[in-house]
Structures are given as C-alpha cells and as structure tokens.
Amino acid sequence: xxxxxxxxxxxxxxxxxxxxxxxxxxxxxxxxxxxxxxxxxxxxxxxxxxxxxxxxxxxxxxxxxxxxxxxxxxxxxxxxxxxxxxxxxxxxxxxxxxxxxxxxxxxxxxxxxxxxxxxxxxxxxxxxxxxxxxxxxxxxxxxxxxxxxxxxxxxxxxxxxxxxxxxxxxxxxxxxxxxxxxxxxxxxxxxxxxxxxxxxxxxxxxxxxxxxxxxxxxxxxxxxxxxxxxxxxxxxxxxxxxxxxxxxxxxxxxxxxxxxxxxxxxxxxxxxxxxxxxxxxxxxxxxxxxxxxxxxxxxxxxxxxxxxxxxxxxxxxxxxxxxxxxxxxxxxxxxxxxxxxxxxxxxxxxxxxxxxxxxxxxxxxxxxxxxxxxxxxxxxxxxxxxxxxxxxxxxxxxxxx
Numbered sequence: 001x002x003x004x005x006x007x008x009x010x011x012x013x014x015x016x017x018x019x020x021x022x023x024x025x026x027x028x029x030x031x032x033x034x035x036x037x038x039x040x041x042x043x044x045x046x047x048x049x050x051x052x053x054x055x056x057x058x059x060x061x062x063x064x065x066x067x068x069x070x071x072x073x074x075x076x077x078x079x080x081x082x083x084x085x086x087x088x089x090x091x092x093x094x095x096x097x098x099x100x101x102x103x104x105x106x107x108x109x110x111x112x113x114x115x116x117x118x119x120x121x122x123x124x125x126x127x128x129x130x131x132x133x134x135x136x137x138x139x140x141x142x143x144x145x146x147x148x149x150x151x152x153x154x155x156x157x158x159x160x161x162x163x164x165x166x167x168x169x170x171x172x173x174x175x176x177x178x179x180x181x182x183x184x185x186x187x188x189x190x191x192x193x194x195x196x197x198x199x200x201x202x203x204x205x206x207x208x209x210x211x212x213x214x215x216x217x218x219x220x221x222x223x224x225x226x227x228x229x230x231x232x233x234x235x236x237x238x239x240x241x242x243x244x245x246x247x248x249x250x251x252x253x254x255x256x257x258x259x260x261x262x263x264x265x266x267x268x269x270x271x272x273x274x275x276x277x278x279x280x281x282x283x284x285x286x287x288x289x290x291x292x293x294x295x296x297x298x299x300x301x302x303x304x305x306x307x308x309x310x311x312x313x314x315x316x317x318x319x320x321x322x323x324x325x326x327x328x329x330x331x332x333x334x335x336x337x338x339x340x341x342x343x344x345x346x347x348x349x350x351x352x353x354x355x356x357x358x359x360x361x362x363x364x365x366x367x368x369x370x371x372x373x374x375x376x377x378x379x380x381x382x383x384x385x386x387x388x389x390x391x392x393x394x395x396x397x398x399x400x401x
Contacts, residue, residue: 001088001394001395002391002392002393002394002395003015003016003017003090003391003395004384004391005379005382005384007178007179009288010175010177010178010287010288010293011284011287011288012284012378012379012381012382012384014090014382015090015091015092015093015095015096015382015383016090016096016382016383016384016386016389016391016395017082017090017091017096017383017395018383018389018390018393018395019380019382019383019384019385019386019389019391020093020096020097020100020382020383021096021097021099021100021103021383022383022386022387022388022389023097023380023383023386024059024063024097024100024101024104025100025104026313026386026387027059027060027063027312027313028063028067028104030313030314030317031063031064031067031068031313031317032067032068034068034317034321035067035068038068038321041069041321041325041327042325042326042327042328043325043326043327044069044070044071044325045065045069045071045140045141045226045320045324045325046071046072046137046140046222047071047072047073047074047132047135047137047138047139047140047141047222048061048062048065048066048071048072048073048074048139048140048141048142048143049073049074049075049076049128049132049139049141049142049143049215050062050065050073050074050075050076050143050145051076051119051142051143051144051145051146051208051211052076052077052119052143052144052145052146052147053073053075053076053077053098053101053114053143053145054075054077054079054092054093054094054095054097054098055077055093055094055097055283055284055381056145056147056281056283056312056381057145057230057278057312057315057316058075058077058143058145058146059094059097059101059312060312060313060315060316060317061143061145061316061319061320062075062101062143063101063313063316064313064316064317064319064320064321065141065143065320066101066105066108066110066112067104067105067108067110068317068320068321069320069325070110071110071141072110072111072112072135072137073105073110073111073112073113074112074113074114074115074128074131074132074139075098075101075112075113075114075115076114076115076117076119076124076128077094077098077114077115077116077119078116078117078118078119078148079091079092079094079095079098079116080092080095081095081116082095082096093381093382093383095116096383098114098116101114102114111135113131113135115127115128115131118152119146119207120146120148120151120152120154120207121152121154122154122214125210125211125214125215128215129214129215129218129220132215132218132220133218133220138220138221138222138225139215139220139221139222139225140221140222140224140225140226141225141226141227141228141324142211142212142215142221142225142226142227142228143227143228143229144208144211144227144228144229144230145229145230146207146208147203147283147285148162148202148203149161149162149202150162150202151201151202151207153201154210160198160201160202161198161202162198162199162202162203162246162247162250163191163195163198163199163246164188164241164242164245164246164247164285164289165188165189165190165191165195165241165245165246166188166189166190166191166240166241166244166245166246167190167191167196167244167245167246167249168190169190169240170187170188170189170190171187171188171190171240171241171245171290172185172186172187172188172290173185173186173187173241173290173291173294174290174291174294174360175289175290175291175292175293175294176293176294176297176365176369176371176374178287178293178374178375178378179375181365181366181371182362183294183360183361183362183365186290187290188241188290191245191246195246196246196249199246199247199249199250200249200250200253202250203247203250203251203254204249204250204251204253204254204257205229205253205254205255205256205257205258205261206253206257208227208229208254208257208261209257209260209261212227212261212264212265212273213264216264216265216268216269221265221268221269221271222269223269223270223271224269224270224271224272225265225269225271225272226271226272226273226274226324226330227261227265227271227272227273227274228273228274228275228276228319228324228338229254229257229258229274229275229276230275230276230278231251231254231255231275231276231277231278231337232251232277232278232280232341233277233341233345234280234292234295234341235295235345235350235353235354237291237295237354237357238289238291238292238295241289241290241291241292242289242292251275254275255275255335255337258273258274258275258336259273259336261273262274262336272330274324274330274332274336274337274338275336275337275338276319276323276337276338276340277337277338277339277340277341278315278319278340278341279310279315279340279341279343279344280292280295280296280299280341280344281296281311281312281315281377282296282374282377282378282381283381284381284382287378293374294357294360294369295353295357296374297369297370297371297373297374298353298356298357298360298368298369298370299344299349299353300369300370300373300374300377301356301368301369301370301373302349302352302353302356303343303344303349304370304373306348306349308343308346308349310343311377315340318340319338319340323338323340324338356368356369
C-alpha cells in the first residue's frame with residue numbers, strides 16, 4: 001500500500017509507518033547529540049513512567065529520559081493498530097511511534113515497556129504497578145501527558161467529553177487552511193456549565209492525582225520521586241479561546257492538583273510535583289482552534305529569525321537537562337510553574353509577533369508567516385514530509401522501518 005496524507009478540515013486522519021519511525025529516530029539522534037555536548041548530568045532519572053507516551057511532548061519526554069539519561073521507561077497510551085487484513089488500513093501515529101521507540105531502545109540496550117490501553121482505567125494502573133514490581137525497581141519520575149477527548153470514570157463508568165470552547169461569549173478568529181494557505185474566519189460558541197465541568201473531568205488533574213496516589217499506595221515510587229504534567233498559557237490574543245476557555249479551566253485545575261500532589265509527595269517521599277508550561281507547537285488538535293494556527297505560523301517565523309525556535313524534542317531535552325535534573329532546586333515562577341515557554345513569551349519575540357499579526361492579509365501572509373514550516377510540522381506529526389522517507393514505496397500498514 002502506498003500511503004499519502006488524508007487531510008479533512010485541517011486534520012490528518014492517517015499515518016505513515018516509515019515516516020513515524022524516521023521522525024522518532026530524528027528525535028533520538030538529537031538527544032544523543034545533546035548528551036555528547038552536555039557530557040555529564042548532576043542528576044538523572046533511572047525509572048520513568050510516561051502517561052501519554054506516543055506523540056508530541058509525551059513521546060519527546062520518553063526519548064529524552066531514555067536516550068539522553070539512560071532511564072528505563074514505561075509508556076502508556078491508547079492507540080489503534082494498523083491492519084493488513086482483510087484490507088490494509090494504517091494505524092494511528094502513536095502506534096507506529098511506540099513500535100519505533102521500543103525497537104530503537106532495544107537496539108541501544110535500554111529497557112522499555114509499552115502498554116496500549118486506557119490510561120484512565122484502574123486496570124491500567126494495576127498493570128503498570130505489576131510491571132514495576134516485576135522489574136524490581138521504583139519509579140523516580142512520572143510524566144503526565146495524557147490528552148483525550150473522552151474519559152470514562154473508573155469508579156462509576158460515567159463517560160465525560162471535553163470541548164474546546166470559550167466561556168461566556170462566542171469567540172471568532174482568523175485561521176489558515178494548512179494545505180492551501182487560505183485565510184478564513186471561524187467561530188466557536190460558548191460552552192455551557194456542564195460542558196465546562198466535563199472538560200475539567202477529562203483534562204484536569206483528577207486522573208493525574210489518581211495515578212500518583214495509586215502508585216504511592218503500592219510502594220513503587222522512589223524516595224525523592226518527581227512528577228510533572230504539561231500545560232500551555234500562550235499569548236493574550238488566544239486567552240479567550242484557550243486560557244480563559246474550557247481547556248484553560250482544566251489546565252488551572254491541573255495546576256491546583258500539582259500543589260496538592262507536591263504536598264503529598266513531599267510528606268511521603270521528599271518528592272515534588274510540577275506543571276511545566278510548554279511552548280505552543282503543532283498538534284493534532286491545535287490546528288482546528290481559531291487563531292492558534294495563524295499565531296503559530298507567525299511565531300515560528302519570528303523565532304527562527306531570532307534563532308530560538310524549538311520543537312517537542314528540543315523543549316523536553318531542555319526541560320530535563322536545565323530544569324528537572326540540574327542538581328539544584330527546580331526553577332519556577334511565582335505560581336510554582338516551570339516556564340519552558342520562556343523563549344516563546346520573550347517580549348522581544350512577542351512584540352514582533354503582535355506587530356505582524358496586526359498586518360496579516362491574504363496577500364502578505366506567505367512573507368509574514370512560516371506556512372511551510374507549520375505545514376511540515378503538521379504533516380510530520382503523522383509521519384509525512386519526513387526527510388529521507390520514500391513516500392512512493394509500497395509499505396505494510398503494520399510495519400515500521
């Protein structure tokens with residue numbers, strides 16, 4: 001089967017096995033290079049659990065932990081497997097990413113265990129605890145990077161769905177068609193109280209707290225264990241749809257949960273809990289949010305001009321090496337948040353971005369923004385437009401390279 005990207009409403013709905021594998025290898029090569037440049041680390045995680053390990057920041061976290069720091073990693077994600085019978089059908093990008101990671105880890109002599117299933121379930125927590133005990137080790141870092149539209153409460157079976165909507169009033173903003181570069185305006189209607197509450201149930205800190213509590217009770221967390229979850233704040237122009245909307249409400253709940261978990265881990269194991277505020281990047285969901293694709297395409301252009309642009313792997317390598325494992329106290333802002341979005345939110349960057357955002361028209365968009373860079377990242381998240389991959393070659397939908 002020859003696999004080409006299938007784009008529907010700014011979403012790529014298929015994936016390329018070889019492209020996903022090549023992109024995983026690219027990220028591994030980056031952290032190996034950084035490991036050589038940095039030489040020695042005052043601290044290093046030994047056993048890392050990554051919840052939401054298959055794409056984006058979760059995958060990059062696992063790669064950094066394993067290939068730069070030499071950690072044993074356990075990954076959890078919910079992916080759809082590719083099929084070659086009765087008809088060929090590609091799996092999800094995360095399915096291929098996990099396969100590629102495990103393959104490269106084995107080649108490097110690194111221990112890795114990957115679970116494909118519902119991270120929200122008690123059954124998955126039990127499976128992970130058993131795996132840790134079978135290893136005869138204890139976890140010293142838990143990365144929480146779960147992103148889902150749906151969560152089933154593990155105690156009562158209630159299904160909750162998250163929505164990405166503003167609160168109070170309708171939000172309208174410009175966006176771009178990723179493949180054509182056409183500008184248009186889209187709107188999002190405000191969420192009701194139930195939708196807002198359900199989004200917190202899915203994307204807030206409740207499940208993170210369940211994981212930490214269950215692992216702590218099982219006695220599989222090491223002395224000094226850290227845990228970190230990921231968030232985004234972004235510029236004020238996006239706050240109405242994001243930070244002050246339903247997802248922002250969930251992220252604020254996540255941040256409150258970090259305070260509670262920090263106290264719990266500190267008392268039990270002299271441990272720590274943090275939320276890391278990361279840079280805005282292309283994800284499978286961000287492409288359909290009003291204003292965000294336009295903002296990111298301009299941001300990428302400016303940051304590349306200023307020499308400060310980063311992708312997922314560069315962000316996570318810097319988070320591990322320059323924030324979490326420096327041998328000193330983890331640096332945070334006044335709200336105890338790790339700000340690895342510091343280069344994005346640098347006033348020198350934001351002032352230029354704001355100036356260009358105010359000038360954008362269909363005619364000058366290609367000059368002001370980095371459409372090609374945004375499009376590449378959009379496609380690469382699904383294994384397309386990756387350097388060195390022959391996209392005219394026939395592949396099996398369940399294989400990697």
